[in-house]
Amino acid sequence: MKNFIVYKIVSQPFNAELLSGIFWELDIAGLIEEDDYIKLFTSEDSNISLEVIEDSIKKLQVENLINSFRIKKEILEDKNWNELWEKSREIIRVSKRIVIKPSFKDYSAKENEIVLTIDPKMSFGTGEHQSTKLVLKLLEKYIDKGMKILDVGSGTGILSIASVKLGAERAVALDFDEICFDNCKENCFLNGVENSIEILTGEIDTVKEKDFDLILANIHKNVLIEISEKIKTRLRENGKVILAGLLESDKKDIEAKYHSLGFRTTQIEQMDEWIAIVFS
DSSP states (O other): EEEEEEEEEESSSSHHHHHHHHHHTTSSSEEOOOOOOOOEETTOOOSOOOOHHHHHHHHHHHHOOSEEEEEEEEEGGGGGGGHHHHHHHOOOOSSSEEEEOOOSSOOOOTTOEEEEEEEOOSSSSSSHHHHHHHHHHHHHHHHHTOEEEEEOOOOTTTHHHHHHHOSSSSEEESSOOHHHHHHHHHHHHHTOOOOEEEESSOOOOGGGOOOEEEEEEEEEEEHHHHHHHHHHHTTTEEEEEEEEEEEEGGGGHHHHHHHEEEEEEEEEEEEEEEEEEEEE
């Protein structure tokens, strides 16, 4: 049985959004934000160590964003992961139209509501994080009936599932993590969209199609810059890209890169320190 390493992180002052931002740039398996601490999850074979996490947090100290921090490390057996998530999961209202719920909680959809049933397992994309909420709200505006979607870094599959439920004809959900493949597959079945979503494991080079109407990538700045040209080559003419997983401070670098490739900024939405950018 595969085990996971859990790091409980406390800082003074405590800023969950700030800490989450630096942790999602690491090769982590999951993250839970509590009122006064963060739990960070990595697999046993991950290259993330206590020292790597400490180095990341120390950068915040250098910038005088936090004064001090503590980290507690423990081992979590795989079988305990679902129980842990079930205790922390609630029904989330993203907008007037979109609601997210775990499978083990009941919710009766109101007229015109779209309910996304998502069990996260070890995948990112529960709907709780600001970046996921930002993209979901943008999908309400930019999804048209019959669209073909590419979801890069799909995690739980929440964005692909939402795209299809909003009217897209087909989505390709791509993530390099095999855990995400299984989790995305399960969530597609929970939402009855398994025939409309193709799930792939690998990097963006795995995707050979080059005619997507809309490409979604909720990752982080360095990866979004690294794969920018590959994103462009997979987009049809006049297609759009929605990028998230970005802090407000990332805006300048992201826009500079994508503008250099011929994109123009169509819309920027913000929630707390997080932003999502629509490029055309």
